[in-house]
Amino acid sequence: MPEPSEVLLHVEHLKKDYQTAQETVPAIGDLTFDVNRGELVCIVGPSGAGKTTLLKCVAGLLAPTSGLIELDGVRVSAPPQKMALVFQEYGRSLYPWLTVAGNVDLPLRNQGMPRDVRRSIVERTLDSVGMAGTASKYPWQLSGGMQQRVAIARAVAYGPEILVMDEPFASVDAQTRADLEDLVRELWSSLGVTVLFVTHDIDESVYLAQRVLVLSHAPTSVQEDVTIDLPAERDQLNTRADPRFIALRTHIYAQIQIAKRGTAR
């Protein structure tokens, strides 16, 4: 177990059931894991493994049935200030009536930050995600990948300690996706922010993470905690050709197959 001060996000025996009219559907069975400060952790699991449910609980948007979630030692019962979320559905998460700059600015304006401070933060973060010069455009005038960059800029500008991303690149094309993955790695190392990244793409999880948590089939638990011992410098060509990368992705792939069949435990 790591030092208490090292742990930023602590999830312990998390359980979430959905109540329907007829029955209780268990979504998350028993989840326990930690994310350390400054870590980049990916969560992969077969579809229907309750990944989004888990993130909503972690983000304080959904109350767990039982169990404990702590961010920096404080129990999460509402969306925490230290966390910023990037949703899969960028088109529905960005506000279409606001410009790109307006979207990035809104959480800051809500905090009552002075205008000139806000303006420089917005400009800097848009620049850092490669979206300088789009400030006055509307999100819907941009491609999907660019919209997700704006959503990332909004999250980064918020100044979180942990960035939580829910399958953020699931609906962009492969080329754009590779660029966005590199952007996440780049922001992670330059900002020193902790990243919790949920994906169903095994290659993506291995490419991005220092650690991959493989989830089981519902009711979900952590099936395996895989340390990704690849060099910190990663690039789309060499990293993905690295025998170690291939070994890790093969291993996780096999784990997911087991998870799908629901035979692991």
Next chain:
Amino acid sequence: MSRPVSSGRRALEGAAYSLAFPLALLGLWAASTLLAPNRFFPGPARIVEAFINTWLGESFVIDVLPSLIRLGIGIVASILLGIALGALIGSFRHVRSLLEPLLEFFRAVPPPVLVPVFLLVLGITNEMKIAVIVSGAVWPVLLNTIEGVRAIDPVMRETAQSYKFGRATRVFAVVLPGAAPQIMTGVRQCLSVALILMVISEMFASSAGLGYRISYFQRNFLIAEMWGGILLLGLIGVALSVIYRVVERAVLHWYHGLKEIERA
């Protein structure tokens, strides 16, 4: 894409198209009144003459202006009240289930039957006439706002939640803009209802106003003057819809842009 020459020409063409049919009808009307004169259907020239004599003099200040001011206040009050109540009711499930049966009931009551009630409570005043307008014109705004607020994308709501938006940010930066397309639909219906009720509010216990004058002309068989009044009402309706279109384009420019891209 849009060369200045062609866009100018297109505007002219558009104007020609939208005017052609009304002008043709006018011509037909003039011709038929010449061919088959009828005292209840005077020709356009006679009506325009009556229109100028009746409305553009003293009566403009005595009848038309007060009516328009009451109409304006009634519309603005209906919109503000409808949006405020609608946002409140739409945001809270409990308030909604508490009020919904009551709303259904009051919405079903035709406002003209309320005129005597307002007369009793408010007397023969401007407030009474404005109350009549609001009592009918508020509903389309209110009900559309409730629907619009309810239908806001859950991801947008979760985004607002996760960034810990305060109440003011949530209402003015998320809920109202998100419901704006639906609210504007309600506003458009509100305008026509308000115009009708402006006339009705002046038909009872009144001594001035557009509605009063038109019913006076009707009762005294001043047929051309009556038609002139109807013409004026039509023109007010057209003016309202032009104002609406300008405001709508300003408020919902993002919505139209978004829809255009979705269609492409």
